[in-house]
Amino acid sequence: MSLVLYNDLTRTKEPFVPLKEGHVGFYSCGPTVYDFFHIGNARPFIVFDVLRRYLEYSGYKVTFVQNFTDIEDKMINRANQEGITVKQLADRFIEEYFKDADALGIRRATHNPKATEHIPEIIALIEKLVEKGHAYAADGDVFFDVGSFPSYGVLAKQSLEELQSGARVEINERKRHPLDFSLWKAKKEGEPSWPSPWGEGRPGWHIECSAMSMKYLGETLDIHSGGTDLTFPHHENEVAQAEAATGKPFVRYWIHNGYLLIDKEKMSKSLGNFLTARAALQKYPAKAIRLFMLSAHYRSPINFSEESLNQSLGAVERLENCWSDLEHARKNRKTTSDGSRNEFESLFKEFEDRFITAMDDDFNTAAALGVLFEAVKTVNTYLKETQTLEESFLELAAEFFRKIDSVLGVLGLDAAAGEEDAAEIEALIAERNAARKNKDFKRSDAIRDDLAARGILLEDTPDGTKWKKKA
């Protein structure tokens, strides 16, 4: 059994075999840093972070590269609007990106290259394309010559003619073919620029990903991912640029996530129907947002709504309750350790195998979550129905949850506890229990209500009172 991925290049599921055994070179298109990213942008960040984690869980060494597009029309426009430099704008929103991405539990990439820091690599790639006759200069601009690259359209699965017939591209007389695209843009007044063999200018959007991905991962990448809207033309162009230059296959597995919709429409900045990740994080814990993203297959569209997020929140609470019950049992219940370890080992081994089977099948996180919840039920039932707990069960269950959560991150076991006020809470609980003993329910309920108002929820169990923070 091993991972099978849906490859957009072939439009079929294929067994995943990396170029170098045991190692995966993974490039994921990152944000243009002109604004906060929204919850739709967050989908690929979360989903491909989980794929990356799963590859690592599966034993691969993963080099994960995600770029920052820090020079581009939108960057320039926004910087001008705000009266700051493009660099200042980029620095600010890279910082904001990390704040939100970290809060969402997205692990840091191995490399986060910026376009403006790779101008020499970009120019070198363009020069190579010009030399090989795949690009041509025109008044300080350089265009890629799609007519020179017969397999243009591999990802779109359309011929040049077919692509052109539906195209809404602006007429540009300097282009040989309407679909030729900019590799280098001549400087305009008030724009940042760099010297180049074609004069002062700046790189086009598509070229940065080809240049930077190959710099960090070599001429052939194992996985390249992004939103499905990038398939054409961005990724198509990346393929053309890289393969025209190197003559080697650029990417072995192209994977694209489906859109996040809101009111059945694509969430996007231009439509104005977006919710920033930051705003979402104020309303919902990261765990709930992650679980929401993972509750459907990554290639399906998902519809964002308050109701969906609330459902995910409910699900997360179920996971958390199970975990905290487990912890509580470990501290407060009688345990023994006779014999039955093997039985529990195979129980959790089976759950893990099923988790692996789900994830191996084109990264089916929805099915994987199903397995996780079945394990939750098993643990809950065991805790409820067993008088004297077997230590190995508690250990193995905790280990199972930790492992799964190292991939999915929906339990937040990585996050620091931060229970500095624990002592005070414990004291109040003791006071409340004393009141309960004296049947002073007025007093006991008052304490419980006060704590609830602070976001501390109490549960009375046969093994004493348990408390937790509201999710």
Next chain:
RNA sequence: GGCGGCAUAGCCAAGUGGUAAGGCAGAGGACUGCAAAUCCUUUAUCCCCAGUUCGAAUCUGGGUGCCGCCUCCA
């Protein structure tokens, strides 16, 4: 015009030939001082029609509806 996706219970969502995972919500019950949590029970024949098959949500054909890409966009 070309390319592609989707349609499963009140909601979200797996499942691609053998008689429908999981979550949320709801109802009933157990437990509780009351709660909370948990457990038990309960809620679907898979958009429609026609085929293939011993057998289809799952394959084929035809409909209907929704959505995306071909332009910046995760």
